[in-house]
Amino acid sequence: xxxxxxxxxxxxxxxxxxxxxxxxxxxxxxxxxxxxxxxxxxxxxxxxxxxxxxxxxxxxxxxxxxxxxxxxxxxxxxxxxxxxxxxxxxxxxxxxxxxxxxxxxxxxxx
Amino acid sequence: xxxxxxxxxxxxxxxxxxxxxxxxxxxxxxxxxxxxxxxxxxxxxxxxxxxxxxxxxxxxxxxxxxxxxxxxxxxxxxxxxxxxxxxxxxxxxxxxxxxxxxxxxxxxxxxxxxxxxxxxxxxxxxxxxxxxxxx
Numbered sequence: 001x002x003x004x005x006x007x008x009x010x011x012x013x014x015x016x017x018x019x020x021x022x023x024x025x026x027x028x029x030x031x032x033x034x035x036x037x038x039x040x041x042x043x044x045x046x047x048x049x050x051x052x053x054x055x056x057x058x059x060x061x062x063x064x065x066x067x068x069x070x071x072x073x074x075x076x077x078x079x080x081x082x083x084x085x086x087x088x089x090x091x092x093x094x095x096x097x098x099x100x101x102x103x104x105x106x107x108x109x110x
Numbered sequence: 111x112x113x114x115x116x117x118x119x120x121x122x123x124x125x126x127x128x129x130x131x132x133x134x135x136x137x138x139x140x141x142x143x144x145x146x147x148x149x150x151x152x153x154x155x156x157x158x159x160x161x162x163x164x165x166x167x168x169x170x171x172x173x174x175x176x177x178x179x180x181x182x183x184x185x186x187x188x189x190x191x192x193x194x195x196x197x198x199x200x201x202x203x204x205x206x207x208x209x210x211x212x213x214x215x216x217x218x219x220x221x222x223x224x225x226x227x228x229x230x231x232x233x234x235x236x237x238x239x240x241x242x243x244x245x
Contacts (some may be wrong), residue, residue: 014218020190023182025188026183059144077190077194078195081152085190093195095230095233096195097230097234099227100227102230103223103224103229104223106222106223
């Protein structure tokens with residue numbers, strides 16, 4: 001893995017996490033409101049950029065190696081959803097999320 | 111019959127399953143397409159734009175859009191702290207599909223990681239399955 005590909009993997013991950021949070025926030029809103037449109041547009045844009053970066057990375061790495069990097073997003077998204085969107089994060093949900101992230105990291109290290 | 115199908119389609123948990131299956135399908139198409147796409151200059155390659163020359167990439171994009179629509183429906187009804195961990199069952203399904211359809215090799219360590227992901231998904235899913243039964 002070169003510094004460029006590491007940076008691209010990182011940027012794709014951050015944009016993807018932001019996209020999920022903005023989309024979730026948007027979908028809880030009144031679908032006709034201006035606030036929905038703004039949040040939805042931001043979420044869709046960051047996800048689209050993340051998608052094309054990932055597509056470029058796929059030309060250089062095996063799918064089963066590359067894709068699981070996004071698994072780190074599980075713990076991050078669960079924590080941010082609880083902190084920012086004020087969702088309930090029970091210990092059980094957090095343990096589940098942590099196991100998923102750990103599993104995904106194990107997959108990407110092998 | 112139509113009523114039953116409609117009820118199923120409106121069920122956010124069913125849409126979550128659909129979303130995950132669509133994502134898995136899209137990833138297999140995208141990988142196939144990205145490999146067969148003609149190589150442009152090195153810098154262009156990193157953007158992935160050259161991948162658009164392959165029909166498989168377009169099929170992949172169609173499945174991405176389908177999964178996205180299902181996912182938006184899921185987001186409207188299920189908290190992110192539950193829906194997002196569950197959607198990560200793709201980290202079990204995608205390696206399995208890569209192995210089955212793309213002949214990619216999966217090491218023992220990777221199988222262990224896949225098993226951990228599955229365990230995490232089951233831990234999140236179990237209380238929900240019980241909750242749904244009680245409804």
